[in-house]
Amino acid sequence: DIQMTQSPSTLSASVGDRVTITCRASQSISSWLAWYQQKPGKAPKLLIYKASSLKSGVPSRFSGGGSGTEFTLTISSLQPDDFATYYCQQYNGFSPYSFGQGTKLEIK
C-alpha cells in the first residue's frame, strides 16, 4: 500500500499569510494526487486534482505542485473561509487509494 504523509499536522497562520502544506508519498505516484478541504461537520470538497489542476470554481489563491513523491498545496493569501483541515490523496491505481492524515489550518 502507498502511504501518504502530510506536514505539518497543524498550522497556525493569519489572514493574508501565504501557507504551504507538504504531502509525501511512500513511492512514486507520478501526478496522481488530489487535495481536499474539509470543514467541521461537512463533507470534504475537492480543490485540486492531478497535482496542480484547480477544480472549477475553486479560488485561484489555491495552487498545487510537485510530482513523484513530493507535493505541495499553497494558499497565496489566506482568507477567513480557508481555515479548515486539508487532506491529500493518491490515486495511482486502487492499491487502495489513500489519504494523508490531514493538516489542520488554524487562526493564529
Place this chain on the structure above:
Amino acid sequence: EVQLVESGGGLVEPGGSLRLSCAASGFIFSDVWMSWVRQAPGKGLEWVGRIKSKADGGTADYAAPVKGRITISRDDSKSTLSLQMNSLKNEDTAIYYCATLGCGGDCYADYWGQGTLVTVSS
C-alpha cells in the same frame, strides 16, 4: 446539479449488519465509478472501496480493513449505490460518505454526499 444522498446509518451491535444506500442525481450514474469513504469520529479520511461502471466491468475493490465483510453494489436503473456491511466491529464506527470518481477510472472524488453515521456499540 450533482446530488448524493446517503441513508441507512444508525446504531448496530458488534457482529451485526447494516446496509447503506446513496441516491444519486444530476449526472448519468451508470457512466460513473463510485466510492465509499469513511471517517471515524475526530479522525481522518479512509477509503472503504470503489465500484467501476458496468461498461468497465462493474467490479468492486475494497480496502484491507473491510475486505470480506463488505459488499459494494450499484443499481443503475435506480441511480443508487449500496454498501452492505456485515460482521461489524466497534472500529467501523464512522461517518460513511459516498462519492463520485471524477475521471472515469481510478481517480479523485469530485462530488460527495453529506454522509451517514454508523455507530457500532453494544
